[in-house]
Amino acid sequence: MDNEKIPIQERKLYPFFFMVFLTAIFVAILGLLFHSSEQKIKDQEVLAYQTQMVNIFADTLSTVIHVNKEELLSPTKVAQAFSTYYKKSTKPLTYYTVEANGMLLGYCFDISGSGLWGTMNGFVGMTPDLNRIVNFTIYQQQETPGLGARVSESWFKKQFHDKILRLNGKVLTYSLVPEEATPATQEIKQITGATITSSSVSKMLFNEMNRIIPLIESQHVNAKSAGLK
Amino acid sequence: MNMSKTFYQSAIVENAQWKQILGICSTLAVTNLMLNSLVMGLSLTFALALSSFTISLIRDYTPRNVRMMAQTLIIAAYVIVADIFLKEYYPDISKSLGPYVGLIITNCILMGRAEAFAAKNPPFASMIDGLGAGFGYTLVLLLIAFVRELFGFGTLFGFKILGDWWIKWSIMVMAPSAFFILACLIWLVNTKYYKIKAS
Numbered sequence: 001m002d003n004e005k006i007p008i009q010e011r012k013l014y015p016f017f018f019m020v021f022l023t024a025i026f027v028a029i030l031g032l033l034f035h036s037s038e039q040k041i042k043d044q045e046v047l048a049y050q051t052q053m054v055n056i057f058a059d060t061l062s063t064v065i066h067v068n069k070e071e072l073l074s075p076t077k078v079a080q081a082f083s084t085y086y087k088k089s090t091k092p093l094t095y096y097t098v099e100a101n102g103m104l105l106g107y108c109f110d111i112s113g114s115g116l117w118g119t120m121n122g123f124v125g126m127t128p129d130l131n132r133i134v135n136f137t138i139y140q141q142q143e144t145p146g147l148g149a150r151v152s153e154s155w156f157k158k159q160f161h162d163k164i165l166r167l168n169g170k171v172l173t174y175s176l177v178p179e180e181a182t183p184a185t186q187e188i189k190q191i192t193g194a195t196i197t198s199s200s201v202s203k204m205l206f207n208e209m210n211r212i213i214p215l216i217e218s219q220h221v222n223a224k225s226a227g228l229k
Numbered sequence: 230m231n232m233s234k235t236f237y238q239s240a241i242v243e244n245a246q247w248k249q250i251l252g253i254c255s256t257l258a259v260t261n262l263m264l265n266s267l268v269m270g271l272s273l274t275f276a277l278a279l280s281s282f283t284i285s286l287i288r289d290y291t292p293r294n295v296r297m298m299a300q301t302l303i304i305a306a307y308v309i310v311a312d313i314f315l316k317e318y319y320p321d322i323s324k325s326l327g328p329y330v331g332l333i334i335t336n337c338i339l340m341g342r343a344e345a346f347a348a349k350n351p352p353f354a355s356m357i358d359g360l361g362a363g364f365g366y367t368l369v370l371l372l373i374a375f376v377r378e379l380f381g382f383g384t385l386f387g388f389k390i391l392g393d394w395w396i397k398w399s400i401m402v403m404a405p406s407a408f409f410i411l412a413c414l415i416w417l418v419n420t421k422y423y424k425i426k427a428s
Contacts, residue, residue: 009292040317041317041320
């Protein structure tokens with residue numbers, strides 16, 4: 001055979017082995033790198049999630065447990081506060097019950113809805129009677145930067161603080177008023193230039209809470225009747 | 230070849246954006262803020278310089294018929310490194326850049342430089358060429374972001390420049406504005422820089 005005379009680079013299977021070899025090297029390097037940083041990235045995501053959720057009840061919590069709000073939200077304390085005061089339930093849906101010093105402070109729900117470009121996710125904190133919003137925040141969105149993305153700004157979120165969501169057992173639909181106006185009970189300030197995003201927030205709150213509240217209430221009724229037996 | 234000449238050639242004379250019109254997609258997407266543009270530019274420069282270096286290093290062993298596959302693999306590896314680094318140390322910036330760091334893999338500038346330069350030149354010169362092209366890309370991104378952030382947000386790198394009296398231009402925060410600014414930039418460079426150079 002004159003196989004030996006052909007230089008290695010011109011052999012038929014050389015490109016195949018070359019690619020396999022190259023892929024193996026790079027996959028190994030990336031695998032190692034990913035493995036070493038995976039935990040840290042996950043931890044950061046969890047911390048960001050918990051910080052947002054603790055932030056919802058931060059005002060109420062800090063007065064009940066007599067801790068400074070800034071201290072409560074410091075990166076080193078958030079995980080502890082979260083595990084102490086937030087109790088996760090998975091039935092009939094995933095939500096958190098917030099309790100401190102034996103007092104029920106409210107409930108926290110993870111809600112989602114469609115925005116202009118994609119799904120928006122938010123947290124709603126509700127009072128124990130499920131009639132008022134404690135706080136509301138959008139923690140994930142893909143809205144237009146500078147316009148719709150302003151749903152993450154504090155002035156927009158603040159208007160939901162202590163807002164009536166349910167009146168006489170019915171979930172309210174919020175209508176939009178201009179940014180400079182003072183909204184009434186059934187109104188929220190919209191973001192100038194981002195009407196679709198603003199109304200999506202209003203729709204998302206209405207749809208999700210209309211779905212969630214009856215579920216939670218029926219569960220509580222069941223729990224009570226079970227307790228009577 | 231002279232190193233500084235290589236750098237100047239790929240950064241300015243043959244700038245990927247105003248001369249070759251490559252890598253435009255990310256130019257439109259991430260130039261709304263100066264900080265995003267800077268981080269995007271640095272990530273691309275990192276991936277470009279190192280992938281050019283590696284591609285050039287193995288160029289004599291790379292079979293011609295699978296060279297593009299190999300190039301894409303190498304580029305993807307470095308881009309993922311940059312992406313993991315940002316996620317680990319700068320999660321906020323990583324979040325605001327969204328998928329665009331990962332999309333550097335498909336950026337035409339990288340394949341362009343790999344084919345046009347790194348596949349034929351020694352490793353060190355290829356790295357300089359990559360650094361140059363990356364610098365040129367970052368420069369264009371920052372120029373566009375300067376206009377967009379200043380008029381759209383009234384800030385630069387997040388610092389307030391224009392006061393509350395400034396009425397923000399909504400068009401500047403949307404992607405189409407980058408089209409107009411890029412077009413103006415290309416026009417300016419072509420009429421001023423290349424005309425003068427030619428004469």
